[in-house]
Amino acid sequence: MSRLDHSLIAGLPAFEGLARADLDAILSKAVALRVAKDDAIFDQGVEAGSFFILLDGRVRVVRTTPDGRQAIVRYIVPGELLGIAQALGRDTYPASAVAAVDCVVLAWPSRLWAKFAVDYPSFGKNTYRTVGARLEDVQTQMLDMATRQVEQRVAHALLRLVRQAGRSDGDGIAIDFPISRQDIAEMTGTTLHTVSRIMSAWEDKGLVKSGRQQVTIVESHKLLLLAEGRTERD
Amino acid sequence: MSRLDHSLIAGLPAFEGLARADLDAILSKAVALRVAKDDAIFDQGVEAGSFFILLDGRVRVVRTTPDGRQAIVRYIVPGELLGIAQALGRDTYPASAVAAVDCVVLAWPSRLWAKFAVDYPSFGKNTYRTVGARLEDVQTQMLDMATRQVEQRVAHALLRLVRQAGRSDGDGIAIDFPISRQDIAEMTGTTLHTVSRIMSAWEDKGLVKSGRQQVTIVESHKLLLLAEGRTERD
DNA sequence: CGAGGAGTTGACGTTGGTCAATAAATGTGG
């Protein structure tokens, strides 16, 4: 196993305010893993053996119903924690995590989470802040699902993705990982067909450019208006 | 201000594992408030001056969109924390809380939350467990909204209410606080009309009995089947 | 070059939202 350098995690919000020695102590317990695109990092319902930090790549977090339908809860970007079942007082993962591209993660045994939270209070505080932020986030999405129609929800979803994983390119801001119509449908509670129709219409109006697993927002301002539902009849 | 007795909060999950002296210290900082039915305990967006524990009554937590549409995030029953913006790393309330019936709450100044979490680690741990449980909860509801149709969502919502606020009466299990069709609609992301139609149909089949702001589940098993979508054609 | 995955688009039907009218229950002021 290769030696891990504290610079790997020194800048991350989860470890903010920790001394170099602490970081080294934490890292000495970590294992770095490569995860190939489309491989699972953990699976919903199984015992939570580890928690993780994403160092590189993009991960989608997915919840599945007993009858196989699923929803994408969120995308994770580098620096974020995932699989922190312990922090939620659980011993199984409440969702699955799948690498959206090739990823690198650090993994720790779950039982260390409680120890870290005690030994390094700011770590505990920071992860709870993360949990709190996610709670808010999901509540906002709920409100969206309850009150807005599909087109607005799709617009919101794309804007959210662009904010956290946007890379500006020639035509506008591109979502920097492969994402299919099906994925967008699972983020917004609709079908790939409806997403496809909506995005084709947007493409005609010049709001977005998109192709196979690839989306670029061209007119983010107009898309925002659409998302907020401030555009009357056409 | 009247003296508060530690027995008020001794049994509550949030204060599990604390000594009597700790409870008294905590209580000495608390203020007990009566809140009349339909009065707000706090409002979405305003600075979070206090956090609360519900001692008696039922509270609904509501999120409102800029354009005035709203969704009921959850109902709070006695013993539960509410308004714990601090635990989420926020300084404004992310939702509003309204008394569904006359209520009694204990209130503490928000800044004490961090102090309590440090002085009484199990308090911190317990509240974070609460936040974690709520995160899971909302995610489950999201999945529901994304994958099930209205009738199933309404069934789920009623079963959830019955589980946390059910009182058995002659005909079955009643929801023990007044709840309107509109409320149920706001829990499930639909309209009062649709809720009314669905529940009228259920009433005809003998699954529920309901009236003005009042619902009783008669055949909870059949309702559960409905909620899970295991009932084929009629 | 063939197969499989991703996307598009049309046709069609259903769910469930909108609009409107009415009824029943509750509260209020005289």
Add this chain to the structure above:
DNA sequence: CCACATTTATTGACCAACGTCAACTCCTCG
């Protein structure tokens, strides 16, 4: 205690949004 206003619930008529089904295209990969 009664007339009246208000709130809540029910129900019908209508129709739009969106899901389902199906066919076809295009791209990528092996």
